[in-house]
Amino acid sequence: MAVEVDFQTAIYATLIGDTPLMAMVQAVYSKKPQDNDAGSNAAFPYITMRFFYSENDTKSENGHNCLLRLHTWSRTGSDKETKQIQGLLYNLLHKNEPSVTGHTVISLVRESSDVADDDGTTHGVCDYRALIQVN
Amino acid sequence: MATAGRLCVIKKAGTAIAGLRVNSITWNGAGIDVTDKGDGAFQTFLTDVLATDTLEISGEGIEDGNVLRNLALSTDPADKFMTDLTYEFAADADAADTISGSFILTSYSEGSPYQEANTFTATFVRNGAHTFTAGA
Numbered sequence: 001m002a003v004e005v006d007f008q009t010a011i012y013a014t015l016i017g018d019t020p021l022m023a024m025v026q027a028v029y030s031k032k033p034q035d036n037d038a039g040s041n042a043a044f045p046y047i048t049m050r051f052f053y054s055e056n057d058t059k060s061e062n063g064h065n066c067l068l069r070l071h072t073w074s075r076t077g078s079d080k081e082t083k084q085i086q087g088l089l090y091n092l093l094h095k096n097e098p099s100v101t102g103h104t105v106i107s108l109v110r111e112s113s114d115v116a117d118d119d120g121t122t123h124g125v126c127d128y129r130a131l132i133q134v135n
Numbered sequence: 136m137a138t139a140g141r142l143c144v145i146k147k148a149g150t151a152i153a154g155l156r157v158n159s160i161t162w163n164g165a166g167i168d169v170t171d172k173g174d175g176a177f178q179t180f181l182t183d184v185l186a187t188d189t190l191e192i193s194g195e196g197i198e199d200g201n202v203l204r205n206l207a208l209s210t211d212p213a214d215k216f217m218t219d220l221t222y223e224f225a226a227d228a229d230a231a232d233t234i235s236g237s238f239i240l241t242s243y244s245e246g247s248p249y250q251e252a253n254t255f256t257a258t259f260v261r262n263g264a265h266t267f268t269a270g271a
Binding site (some may be wrong): 058129 | 141143144151152153154155158194197199250251252263
C-alpha cells in the first residue's frame with residue numbers, strides 16, 4: 001500500500017477514536033462534503049486534514065518526511081473552541097507515534113499552531129511533522 | 136555517463152551499512168622531495184616512489200542498526216580493525232569498481248537532534264595495501 005493511504009488511515013483512526021475530541025467536533029474530513037450550491041454543508045466545528053510528503057531516503061532504506069496540517073473550523077465567534085480542539089489534537093498526536101501499516105513512524109511532533117479569523121469562521125492551523133520509515 | 140550517488144555504498148561483510156546517505160573516499164599521496172640546486176627552483180620528486188600513500192573512507196547518515204556505534208563504543212581495540220570492509224563505486228548496469236582491504240575505524244560521532252532522527256558520521260583509514268577491482 002502507499003504511505004499516503006496508510007498514514008492518513010492511522011491519523012484518521014487516532015482522531016475519530018478519541019472520545020473527548022469527538023465530543024467537541026462534528027467530524028474529521030480529508031475532504032469536506034459539498035452542498036448543492038458548491039459550498040460546504042459540513043456542520044461546525046470540524047477538522048480537515050492535509051498531508052504533504054517529501055522523500056527522506058537513505059542508501060539502504062526508503063523513508064518519508066510528512067507535514068501533517070490539521071485545519072480546525074469553528075463558528076462560535078471566539079477563538080476558544082478552536083484552541084480547545086487544538087489542545088486535544090496536541091494531546092493525541094504530539095510525541096505519540098501511531099502504528100502505520102507497512103511503515104514505522106520514527107517521530108511525530110507538533111511544529112506550529114495558529115488561529116486566524118476567516119470571514120466569520122475561526123480557522124485554526126496546526127502543523128505536525130512525521131518521520132516515516134518504510135518497513 | 137554520470138551515475139547516481141545512491142548506488143555507491145560501503146559494505147561490511149558484504150552487507151551495505153544501513154542508513155548511509157553520503158559516503159566519500161579520499162586518497163592522498165606525497166612524493167619524496169629531492170630538489171637540488173640544479174633543478175632551477177623547480178620542485179622535483181624521486182621517481183616512482185611515494186613517501187606516504189593514504190586512503191580514507193568516510194560516511195554519514197541516519198543511525199539504523201547500530202553496527203558502527205557498537206564497533207566504536209566497544210572497549211576492545213581489535214573491534215576497530217576490519218578486514219571485511221569494501222567500498223563499492225556506483226555502477227548502473229555493469230559490475231561496480233570496488234575497493235577492499237583492511238581498515239581501521241578511527242572516528243565515529245553521533246548526533247541526536249530533538250525533532251529529527253539520530254545521525255552519525257564515521258571514518259575508516261586503510262591499514263596496509265588495498266585491493267582495487269575494476270568493474271566490467
